Amino acid sequence: MHRPMYPWFVVAVLLLTSMLSFLDRQILSLLVAPIRAEFHIGDAQMGLLLGGVFALAYSAAGLPLGYIADRGHRRNLIVAGLAFWSLATAATAAARGFEELLLARIALGIGEAALAPAAYSLIAAYFPPQQAARATSVYGLGVYLGVGVAVLAGGVLLKLAEGGAQWSLPVLGTIKPWQMVLLVLGAVGPVLALLLFAIREPPRGMPVAGVGVAEWGLLKGCWRAILLLAAGFALMGLSGYASSAWLPSYFVRTHGWAVSTFGMVYGGIVMVFGCAGVLFGGWLTDRWAAAGHRDAVLRVGLLSSVGSTLFGLWFLLPVDSRVAALLIAPAVFLIAMSGGIWAAGLRLIVPPSMLGRTAALCLMLMTLSGLGLGPTLVGWLSHALSGGTGTLALPLLIVCGGAQLLGGLALWMARRPYLKAARLHRLESADGARKFMETTKA
Numbered sequence: 064m065h066r067p068m069y070p071w072f073v074v075a076v077l078l079l080t081s082m083l084s085f086l087d088r089q090i091l092s093l094l095v096a097p098i099r100a101e102f103h104i105g106d107a108q109m110g111l112l113l114g115g116v117f118a119l120a121y122s123a124a125g126l127p128l129g130y131i132a133d134r135g136h137r138r139n140l141i142v143a144g145l146a147f148w149s150l151a152t153a154a155t156a157a158a159r160g161f162e163e164l165l166l167a168r169i170a171l172g173i174g175e176a177a178l179a180p181a182a183y184s185l186i187a188a189y190f191p192p193q194q195a196a197r198a199t200s201v202y203g204l205g206v207y208l209g210v211g212v213a214v215l216a217g218g219v220l221l222k223l224a225e226g227g228a229q230w231s232l233p234v235l236g237t238i239k240p241w242q243m244v245l246l247v248l249g250a251v252g253p254v255l256a257l258l259l260f261a262i263r264e265p266p267r268g269m270p271v272a273g274v275g276v277a278e279w280g281l282l283k284g285c286w287r288a289i290l291l292l293a294a295g296f297a298l299m300g301l302s303g304y305a306s307s308a309w310l311p312s313y314f315v316r317t318h319g320w321a322v323s324t325f326g327m328v329y330g331g332i333v334m335v336f337g338c339a340g341v342l343f344g345g346w347l348t349d350r351w352a353a354a355g356h357r358d359a360v361l362r363v364g365l366l367s368s369v370g371s372t373l374f375g376l377w378f379l380l381p382v383d384s385r386v387a388a389l390l391i392a393p394a395v396f397l398i399a400m401s402g403g404i405w406a407a408g409l410r411l412i413v414p415p416s417m418l419g420r421t422a423a424l425c426l427m428l429m430t431l432s433g434l435g436l437g438p439t440l441v442g443w444l445s446h447a448l449s450g451g452t453g454t455l456a457l458p459l460l461i462v463c464g465g466a467q468l469l470g471g472l473a474l475w476m477a478r479r480p481y482l483k484a485a486r487l488h489r490l491e492s493a494d495g496a497r498k499f500m501e502t503t504k505a
Contacts, residue, residue, distance in 0.1 A: 070189040076258045077182045078205045080145060083255055084175045085209030087152045087248055088117065091168075092308045093214065093326050096315060097241040102161050105450075110442020113308045116165050118435030120172030122427045129180035137181040138262045144177025145259065149252025156238075156245035179426075188265040207337030207399055210307060215330020285412045285484030291477030293425040295364055296405040298470030300433030302371070302463040303398045307333075308438035310391070313455040318384035328388055336392045340399025348404050357485045360408030361474050367401035368471030376464055379456045405429075412484040437462065 091098070095109055132140055151170035158164045186202060238246070310329060314320040344363050351359035375394035378387045405425070413421045444458035 073189050073262050074186060074201050076262060077141075077185065078202055078208075080141065080178060080255060080259065081182070081202065081205035082209035082212050083145075083248075083251060084148065084178055085205070086212065087148060087171060088175060089210055089214060089307065090152075090244065090248060091155075093311050093322050094241045094244070095312045096322060097239070098164075101239075101241075102158075102164065104161055106442040106445040107439075108161060108442075110308075110439040112164055112168055113442070114304060114434050114436070114438030117168045117172040118430050118433075120169040121176045121434070122430045124173045124176035125180070125427055125430070128177045132177075132180040132184050136264055137185050138259060138264050140177050140181045142256050142259050144174045144181075145252050145256055146174075147177075148174025149249045150174075152252075153246055153249030156242040156249070185262070185265070204338055204341060206402060207333055207341055207395075211330045211332070211334030211337055214307075214311075214326045214333060285480070285487070288412055288477055288480040288484040289409070289421065289425070291473050292361070292405065292408055292481065293428050295361075295368075295470045295472075295474035295477060296401055297425075297429040297432040298466045298473060299364065299368060299371075299398060299401045300429050301437040302466040302470070303402070303437075304433045305437030305441050305462045305466070306394065306398075306459060309441045309455055309459060313379075313459060314384070314388070317454040317456065318387065320384060325388075329391065332388075332392050333395055336396040337399045337402075340396040341402050343396075344400035344402070344404055347400075348407065357411065358478050358481055360404050360411075361478055361481060363404055364401045364474045365471055367397055368467050368474060370400075371397035372464060372467045372471070375467070376460060379460055408481075412481065412487075437466070 091113055095113075098112075099105070099109060128140070128144075148171050151167050151174055154170065155164060155167040158167055182202060311322050311325050314325045315322055344367065347366075348359045348363045351362055356362060371394060375397045378390035378394060380387070380390075382390075409421060409425065440462045441455065441458045444461060445453060445455055448457060
């Protein structure tokens, strides 16, 4: 028997691990200027480091590591992933060329891919069905809370390192401030691993039954709804990833802010308004669903798309820098509304025995398009339009605004096939329950 609060301790430790993963992933956006100067690379190459190669490695490793999480020791898988990505973070500081930076980001993506499947499996094992949604929602807050803490803590660390001092280490030699930030973050992983070892591996439940021909037919009947739903939310994620990766550089180039100062301001905004947006989006989805709107997920996603297009890009206007910083708040809130609800939409149209694999494939699409294409497209456009010396306003406007509009269009197009698939799924579920009851009585 577990103590009543022990499962929540597990969620808290997993949330801290998720926050560290976003910190190690996101910190590079605050180090664009010193890394460009150190390695003499442009915005296009920086975009690959921020998004492209990481997303490819993360997506490629996700399915096999998810398979291991379904059958192996989940806590140990997370510990191994944490150790691997912490070494990759430290290796980024030790890189001596662009190729070594690429390899370090690939290793970071592989290590971090171990966390999500094992964490969700642990939470499902520790919580009964009536509490599972609340537990996964708390863990899901790590996306925006983690990014906020990542940028805020990164800004603080960078500020402390900007005193002009340099350090000399035995193997690495003279260490510059941006390298010291990465080395400090790499050292946090082993400390957090001590907390992870306090998590006990829970017993496995009954094995999942095989997928029948009828379920494959049902999944085939809703493929269009799944594709459009995934595309819509992936495009919204693309806008969020693109802006978060390049906003520090935008404020440095356009408004003359220090990276550390912007990191602390932006981190606070993301923590408050990002988490508020996630919670509001979930609340509104539940409210509309309770009112009888079976496409509530799509409605909230569409509201997020329209709102972020109309009111979420004003920070790119040529206004005072403090006003521009304040205008980031509605952008973060409106994008975050759609950040945590897509998986709830899948549950209404996908057979339960295929939900995990379908969600994994959708997450792969979202990671590749959002994290992979978002930062990379902004960097490529900046290089094409201004040689990597412009303010980044136009590339951000094109990529973020275009993604938000296209995302809304995909979600609008998804409504009819989604409602059709939801009706079919409801009928099939009711028929399956009836047959089960008849078999039980017999």
